Amino acid sequence: DSGVTQTPKHLITATGQRVTLRCSPRSGDLSVYWYQQSLDQGLQFLIQYYNGEERAKGNILERFSAQQFPDLHSELNLSSLELGDSALYFCASSLGQSAAYEQYFGPGTRLTVT
């Protein structure tokens, strides 16, 4: 699959725990984006990386952090999890750093915090 891949597909964990979500961008894409989709907040932008550097930040909680590695894959770390963090987390990638470049979305990771 040459598209955006995300692992795991599903994750069930308890409050207070820490998890790591992984994203591999499309081949050749330098930007990676993370979005959170919850029932009450809708689809919200969290953070963008471009070629390893943080490029833009949304309303990302301090308990959340992300990074993009030299091979361009990205990880989103969520710590001290709360029930409200249960959501679908999408990764997207694009060739460039601006909105002029189409974003391609992954299938998402569904996180359930119990």
Add this chain to the structure above:
Amino acid sequence: AQRVTQPEKLLSVFKGAPVELKCNYSYSGSPELFWYVQYSRQRLQLLLRHISRESIKGFTADLNKGETSFHLKKPFAQEEDSAMYYCALSGSGNTGKLIFGQGTTLQVKP
């Protein structure tokens, strides 16, 4: 503040009827507006953007800066148009940050 509003959670029409999915935005500068679509069991994908002024799958959207709207229209709905539609805005300079609306589910009945 940047905001995108899609007032309808659900829009249900019959096949062959015209469709208009509403999108209003709040942004002080010159925004870039997009429509994304998610079909059942598929990924979120770009449908169209106002800059390209294209018609994709029969859908068009015109940016109306006076009314701060970017409504999505199609003259004759098809059953395969049933999906979740998101309006999105980018206005953050040289970044790809997108602000999404809450989405509208379009249901086209036979």
